[in-house]
Each structure stands twice: as structure tokens, then as C-alpha cells.
Amino acid sequence: MLLACQLVILALVVPAILAFRRLPPQNVLPDTVPLQYDALSSKLLPKLIRGHLLDGVQQRGTLNDGEQRTSCCGDLGCFPITSDFFHILHRPINAAPNCAIRTKLKMRLNTRENPDKSEFLDLYDSAATIGQSHFQPQRPTKVIIHGLMDRYVLRWNRQMMEEFLLEGDYNVIRLDWSAGNQPPYTQAVANSRLVGVFTAQFIKHLVDEYGARMQDFHLIGHSLGTHTACYAGEHIRLNYGTLLQRITALDPAGPYFENMPPTVRCDPTDANFIDTIISDGQYIIPNMGLGSSQPMGHINFYPNGGTLQPGCENLGPLNRAAADSLRLMTAFDLLEMLTESMTETFICSHMRALMMFVESINTAPCSICSYECTTYTDFLEGKCFSCKDATKCSKLGYFVNASLAHPNVQNKFYTLTADATPLCTTMYKFQMTLQNKTKENQAKTAKGMVKVTLHGTRGSSNALLLSENAVTMEPGKTYRFMVESRRDLGVVHSLVLYWVDSSHLVDVGKAKIIHLHGNLLLTDQSELISEFQPTQSAVKEKRNQLASFVTSHSQ
Structure with a gap:
């Protein structure tokens, strides 16, 4: 029913948009766009909608969801689609990972020695790339993983890298899996499993061949990149008998993951410590939410309740133009503004988790303190506003108190933020x-x-x-x-x-x-x-x- 509702709504919107607007070229993304809009420019909304329509049309007949199917991708192994990956409402369609993207995945390294120009690290040509790069195994390593229709060169991705290098002497690796993160959404979801295993093998290679330590790796994923990071952590735990030190999950993708078993999504067993920042934890129908409200880490932050973020309520040129009731607009103008307004509002809360984390790396005087509480309502009523017990509060973001993590415990922390940068209050x-x-x-x-x-x-x-x-x-x-x-x-x-x-x-x-x-x-x-x-x-x-x-x- 959920998929049917999506298709009905999209079927009503798409014909009108396509009648007045030409679709952009395939795989076109701007190199730099404002931080809160990096994941999706307004000109790509028709492409995203078209991808979701194809999602239901092209793939429904390719796999029988009640049947176990396996896709094998060479050295990355096999990816069975077992019964835990299927749910009639939450995950009705399952695709197999596209093995062809395996050789198109790219790791980009920046260090304080090469902050401006990234170096390509190739798992399959290690000596000529990793061996000749500025990678230093004694340094802690940060791995940044983007989500759906995103790219490693976009502003938020680069800004996070720059903030890390300003804060400490790190290897900062940005994973570029743009070859596999395009619509249809179910295919990108399937590809995230393959990309996770690739990331795990890459990290294991750095440990075995170059002397890096597993406890020095910190993976930061946004949206679909969150689950990619956790698939990497799961693979390391199951196949190498060890754990990543930390995974930071920035507004984990909700559709096809929320309410699914831990084997399908991010969960606390995927690393020694997992912290999440949930900023758009609403169902996609009817609230157009892209994240998940489900706690998936040891410490789970819910700024402003984890749903609609301040400053994201009335975004977009359509809302700004509404006050100008005397302005004459053609049908094309109205549709243009509708498309842009929908997009800005659609992703604003989803991107806010990224902004909070990036700000937290080097703005200690402006840190966001969060408080453990049973519910957001209790927090708003002042029932949890105390740090006398140091285990009941923590900074949100990079400097989270990791000592609060306990096995099999998923704590919720709440806070309030501003409607624009700086977000601390x-x-x-x-x-x-x-x-x-x-x-x-x-x-x-x-x-x-x-x-x-x-x-x-x-x-x-x-x-x-x-x-x-x-x-x-x-x-x-x-x-x-x-x-x-x-x-x-x-x-x-x-x-x-x-x-x-x-x-x-x-x-x-x-x-x-x-x-x-x-x-x-x-x-x-x-x-x-x-x-x-x-x-x-x-x-x-x-x-x-x-x-x-x-x-x-x-x-």
C-alpha cells in the first residue's frame, strides 16, 4: 500500500512537471551548491521522481521477493536476498547489487600534506596509488560516505574534510560511489551492500598491507551512506573477527530500512561505538521525510525532536512569492517555483544533521549540549535539563561522549538548535x-x-x-x-x-x-x-x- 500511495502521488505530479520542464542530462550535478542543498538540486527533482516511477515499473518483475536470490560479484563475494530483506510495506521490492560498479568505486585521500588536491587510492592497484600517496598508517583515518545522488566533490563533503584537517592530523578519505547511487532508489539501496563490502575490504587492506589499526578508523555516513558504512562494519565483524572503532550515522535513510531487521540496516553491533544524529525522522508518506526515527546507534541524538528542523518550515521561492499576491506568473513560472520549493523543503531537514556535525568539529565554544530523556515531550517540559549526572548529557556531534555507550543499550538524547548557522543556542x-x-x-x-x-x-x-x-x-x-x-x-x-x-x-x-x-x-x-x-x-x-x-x- 505504501508503494501504491507513492506511485499514485507521483503519477499525478510528474505529467504536469514534465509538460513544462525538460529533464536535465543524466548524471549532471553541480560542483558546488549551498550546504543544505548538496544532496539534490532543484533541477534534479524530476529525475528523482522519474527514478521512483521506474523503481516500481522496471524492477517489480525482476525478482521474486519471497524467494532467496543471490548475486555474486567476484572478490566482493555474494549478496543473497534472504527473507529478512523483504517486508510487504517497508521493503516490498529488492534488487540485486550491480556488480559492474565494483571497478568504478573511488577512494579520495586528503591529508595536511595535500589538503587541496585529493589522491586516488585504488584497492586493485595498491602499490602505484596507496603506496605512492600521503597515507600514513599511524594517523587516525576518517572515511566520509555520501548518500543517494550525491558526490564526493560537493560542498558539504569537502567542508567536512577541511574541518577534519583543521582539527587534527588525519587521513581523510572520501568514498565516491556516484556510479551506483543514482535512481531507481531500490537499485541504489541494493548497491549500498556491495559498496559496504568494498569499503570493508579496502580498510582491511590498509590494516594488513600498510600497518593501519582498525581502532583508528571512523566512518561518517549520511543518509544511504549511513547504511553503507554499517554494511562495512558488519562485514568486518563477521569476516575479520574485529570491529571498527566508530561509525557516525547522519540522518540514516528511512525508506527500505526503518522497521527492518538489524541485518538490513545500521545497528549497534556494526562498530564499537555508533552515534546517530536524526534530523528528518518522519515517514516519507505523508510527511516527505527521508530519515528514520528509529534509534540505530548506541547514542542517538534527536535535535528539535528529530523531525522538522527550525528554518525548514517555509522554505523555497514558492513560499517567498506567496506574499506577493499581485505578481503575474505564467504556468511555467509557477511550476518552476513549485519544483524548486518542493525540493528545498524536501531535503532541508535531511541535510541539517550534516550541518550540525560539520559545525561541531571546530566550534567548541558553540557546542550543542544534549540531554538524555525518555521522550521529546518530557524534554520540552524540562524534566531532563540536568548534567549533575554526567552520564545524562553529552555534546552532539564529533565530540560526543563515547563512554556513555553500553552494549545492547540505545539511549536517546534531545536538544534545541537555531534555525540557521551557527546552530548552537x-x-x-x-x-x-x-x-x-x-x-x-x-x-x-x-x-x-x-x-x-x-x-x-x-x-x-x-x-x-x-x-x-x-x-x-x-x-x-x-x-x-x-x-x-x-x-x-x-x-x-x-x-x-x-x-x-x-x-x-x-x-x-x-x-x-x-x-x-x-x-x-x-x-x-x-x-x-x-x-x-x-x-x-x-x-x-x-x-x-x-x-x-x-x-x-x-x-
Whole structure:
């Protein structure tokens, strides 16, 4: 049914797009594009859609999914399609890896000796390439693996390499498997198994022939590249009796992997330590999500809940043009903007995990602290905002606390980020308590959108929304919210509370009021609690209520 829904939706969109837009040449990708759009330019959306249509048409008859089939690719071995690779909803179509791409896979090396020009390392011509390169086995080695329709030369890939070389003396290898990552998607999924085994054999060759150490290898994969890295880790574990040191999974691809057995996807057995950053963990239907919400590592980060990221809500020229209602547009113009808008919105959250990881390598003063919590809702309610137990919080990204990893345990960590670079923020927990109902106050339950503005010694925040949804405020109850500021405010000396009723109930002649009990509390990331006394306890709707600092104490 999932595949049928995809095909129906695409069948409605594609004819209109193709009627007004010529398809681009095959395998054309820009060399440099903005970081958040590297994986897919707007001009490639019709190609991607066409690939998904061919996915259902060309391959359905090639393999019987209930039957075990095996494809053998020379020295890379055989790839059986066993029953664990099939699910009627999550993985209805299985292709065999394309053995022809084996000789087209390329490893590109950069070191501090050759930061600008990469060197081609050939597993099948080792002496002439690896032996003559700047590869040094005593150095730690980073292997960067891109995903679907991506290339090693694109900006995010190169930027990650540059950040690594700035941070330390590493061998940085970028795997180029663009010969096998093109649509249809199911073929790229199948090819990722072959590419994973190729990567494993390449690493084993560096260990056996050049004296590199397995514990010095760190693989970083994005999207489909995540599972490629984990296939490499699995092959090393099963065939060589050892483990990669670390795999970083940046928004692991969801379609055809989520809810599948560990043998099919990334899982904690694939390396000594696996950390994931999940930024687009929504189902592709109906939310157009490309990642997976399923925890696949030892430590799993869910920034902003792991779904729609701040700044990705209203992207694209279609949304920017919507305000200009007087502009006359031809059908071609409208369709052009629709295509670009869909693409920008489609991949924005998926690429955010990459941006977070790249930023984390060399921006220690602007690190993103994350907190272990059962659910994102509990985190937003301030139930997990503490690092007193050092095992309950960690930096997100390159400098994650790997000591928190435990076998057979998959912990979830949550945090808040900004809507643009730099993505780090200063987080606070805000708390207010409402008075019980009395004859004097006649307090009633109110429902509204609540904001707080913080004023500190280094500046002021914007008006921070306490919740994306209207807050139901009942007399006698205490409410806690996580908020974040993009700027460092210094010592907060006052705040302003503001709310707008959203109950739509008409109470003629009576002002809508909430009644505060005691002081407002603000906890910062050092866990210092500051108390702020409001000028009055009755807070009318649409009126700014100032509260001034009175005291502070440790949590």
C-alpha cells in the first residue's frame, strides 16, 4: 500500500512537471551548491521522481521477493536476498547489487600534506596509488560516505574534510560511489551492500598491507551512506573477527530500512561505538521525510525532536512569492517555483544533521549540549535539563561522549538548535505556577500562546514561544518549558511574560487574566536557578508583564 500511495502521488505530479520542464542530462550535478542543498538540486527533482516511477515499473518483475536470490560479484563475494530483506510495506521490492560498479568505486585521500588536491587510492592497484600517496598508517583515518545522488566533490563533503584537517592530523578519505547511487532508489539501496563490502575490504587492506589499526578508523555516513558504512562494519565483524572503532550515522535513510531487521540496516553491533544524529525522522508518506526515527546507534541524538528542523518550515521561492499576491506568473513560472520549493523543503531537514556535525568539529565554544530523556515531550517540559549526572548529557556531534555507550543499550538524547548557522543556542528552563481559584481572584482555566522575553547583561532575546501549541493554564498548576536564545545573554536580570488567548470563548465585559503564584523561575545550563518577581500577579491578555531578578540558588 505504501508503494501504491507513492506511485499514485507521483503519477499525478510528474505529467504536469514534465509538460513544462525538460529533464536535465543524466548524471549532471553541480560542483558546488549551498550546504543544505548538496544532496539534490532543484533541477534534479524530476529525475528523482522519474527514478521512483521506474523503481516500481522496471524492477517489480525482476525478482521474486519471497524467494532467496543471490548475486555474486567476484572478490566482493555474494549478496543473497534472504527473507529478512523483504517486508510487504517497508521493503516490498529488492534488487540485486550491480556488480559492474565494483571497478568504478573511488577512494579520495586528503591529508595536511595535500589538503587541496585529493589522491586516488585504488584497492586493485595498491602499490602505484596507496603506496605512492600521503597515507600514513599511524594517523587516525576518517572515511566520509555520501548518500543517494550525491558526490564526493560537493560542498558539504569537502567542508567536512577541511574541518577534519583543521582539527587534527588525519587521513581523510572520501568514498565516491556516484556510479551506483543514482535512481531507481531500490537499485541504489541494493548497491549500498556491495559498496559496504568494498569499503570493508579496502580498510582491511590498509590494516594488513600498510600497518593501519582498525581502532583508528571512523566512518561518517549520511543518509544511504549511513547504511553503507554499517554494511562495512558488519562485514568486518563477521569476516575479520574485529570491529571498527566508530561509525557516525547522519540522518540514516528511512525508506527500505526503518522497521527492518538489524541485518538490513545500521545497528549497534556494526562498530564499537555508533552515534546517530536524526534530523528528518518522519515517514516519507505523508510527511516527505527521508530519515528514520528509529534509534540505530548506541547514542542517538534527536535535535528539535528529530523531525522538522527550525528554518525548514517555509522554505523555497514558492513560499517567498506567496506574499506577493499581485505578481503575474505564467504556468511555467509557477511550476518552476513549485519544483524548486518542493525540493528545498524536501531535503532541508535531511541535510541539517550534516550541518550540525560539520559545525561541531571546530566550534567548541558553540557546542550543542544534549540531554538524555525518555521522550521529546518530557524534554520540552524540562524534566531532563540536568548534567549533575554526567552520564545524562553529552555534546552532539564529533565530540560526543563515547563512554556513555553500553552494549545492547540505545539511549536517546534531545536538544534545541537555531534555525540557521551557527546552530548552537543557549537553553533555559522557564517555570511558572498559577494561583488556586479563590473568591478574590475568580481564576479560570485559560488557553493561549505564551511568550517570554529575556533581558541580560549582554543583550535581549527575541520573544520566545514557550510551546508551539496553545497552553492550557489551569489554576493551581505549575508549568515548565524549555526555551532557547540564539545569543549569549550574559546574566539575565529581568524578563517579560506575554500571552494571547486562543480559546475563542467570548466573555463579555471581562478581561482574560491568568494569576501567578510566587516568583517566575529560570534555570540556565549551569543549573543556576534565578527567581524573578512580577510587578503584579494578575497578567492580562496581550499585556507585557515585567518580572525583575530577586535571587538565585543552585538546583
